[in-house]
Amino acid sequence: MSTALPAIGSDPQLPAALGDFGFDEAAPLQSAGPGHTRVPRRLSRKQKAAIVVRLLLAEGVKLSLTDLPEEVQAELAHQMAAMRFVDRITLKAVIGEFVAEIEDVGLSFPGGLEGALSVLDGTISAATAARIRKAKGFSFNGNPWETIAGLDPDRLLPVLEEESVEIAAVLLSKLKVSTAAALISRLPGPRARRIAYAVSLTGSIAPEVVERIGRSLAEQLDAQPARAFAEGPVERVGAILNYSTATTRDEVLQGLHEEDAAFAEEVRKAIFTFANIPARIDPRDVPKITREVDQAQLITALAGAQGDLAETAEFILGAMSKRLAEQLREEMENLGAVKPKEAEAAMNAVVAAIRALEAAGEILLIADDEA
Numbered sequence: 001m002s003t004a005l006p007a008i009g010s011d012p013q014l015p016a017a018l019g020d021f022g023f024d025e026a027a028p029l030q031s032a033g034p035g036h037t038r039v040p041r042r043l044s045r046k047q048k049a050a051i052v053v054r055l056l057l058a059e060g061v062k063l064s065l066t067d068l069p070e071e072v073q074a075e076l077a078h079q080m081a082a083m084r085f086v087d088r089i090t091l092k093a094v095i096g097e098f099v100a101e102i103e104d105v106g107l108s109f110p111g112g113l114e115g116a117l118s119v120l121d122g123t124i125s126a127a128t129a130a131r132i133r134k135a136k137g138f139s140f141n142g143n144p145w146e147t148i149a150g151l152d153p154d155r156l157l158p159v160l161e162e163e164s165v166e167i168a169a170v171l172l173s174k175l176k177v178s179t180a181a182a183l184i185s186r187l188p189g190p191r192a193r194r195i196a197y198a199v200s201l202t203g204s205i206a207p208e209v210v211e212r213i214g215r216s217l218a219e220q221l222d223a224q225p226a227r228a229f230a231e232g233p234v235e236r237v238g239a240i241l242n243y244s245t246a247t248t249r250d251e252v253l254q255g256l257h258e259e260d261a262a263f264a265e266e267v268r269k270a271i272f273t274f275a276n277i278p279a280r281i282d283p284r285d286v287p288k289i290t291r292e293v294d295q296a297q298l299i300t301a302l303a304g305a306q307g308d309l310a311e312t313a314e315f316i317l318g319a320m321s322k323r324l325a326e327q328l329r330e331e332m333e334n335l336g337a338v339k340p341k342e343a344e345a346a347m348n349a350v351v352a353a354i355r356a357l358e359a360a361g362e363i364l365l366i367a368d369d370e371a
Helices: 002-009 014-022 045-058 070-082 088-104 112-119 126-136 144-149 153-162 165-174 177-184 189-199 207-222 233-242 246-259 261-270 274-280 283-291 295-304 307-318 322-335 340-359
Strands: none
Touching: 045 070, 045 088, 144 165, 144 207, 153 165, 153 177, 153 189, 153 207, 165 177, 165 189, 165 207, 177 189, 233 246, 233 261, 233 340, 246 261, 274 307, 274 340, 283 307, 283 340, 295 307, 295 322, 295 340, 307 322
């Protein structure tokens, strides 16, 4: 009997099957077989579900029943607390019945609207999902803190900024340490200190209060309107100007400064060009960057870096091995004069490689204020 348990425990249909198997009306167990003189005890389906869960846990199977309704989880706990001993014939009959029911399951669907939308995540648009929730009324089903932990930290930052310090402290306590640290570092100093102190007072909060806070925040965050763009306007304008010609970039920035000086300054900080490399790239990352750039484009970019951009070329060459730098200098001399348009295209290729490595987490750009 125990040899079948690992297969049962790994079955993705297990939580749904447990909910169906264990909480219907009472039903008798079938006879253990003609070779037995004893017959299984007559148990309710709640008792049989408790037996299945107890046996799986005893065999070391990790169960995740958090998606079941809370009342079902509570009933299961109460039922397990009320039971004592089960004879082997009854145990064998219960497991046999449960295995047969598991094997008969062909496909299961998530319970409730939120479960269906979770399955369809990435298949239907975020705007459609938001409209469905708004039309039907959001009824959260599942662990709210798991949902919150999976959100973009940028969506959580307003909660830390606007909610009470007690709510913010609970939120930070339920997030991964790395995420919590990144969020609190983006808060003003006094606010961050008050929330950090409030975290020290969360030890006495009852679990049901934390659960209610989680559900309230999940509903609040879900009610936020879907964003049409993944990035903010500063990042979008900065990305566009990154790949524009220097003349266009300067003209646009000048016009933005006349219209909105604060926005123009934020865009200027978001822009990363070939000229920014010495100030914002760690010399130790240069070999990693040059490996991602076609050598012909790299040579063209370095040879075409004249005037103020010559500093960038020297920075890149100085961060390489002496032998490789000398080889590139020879090829730059052989290349001769480079047309400005070709040089700018090659420099943009170097910048694109840097942006790709940054997006992949391979390198980190030095912030403007640090530079």
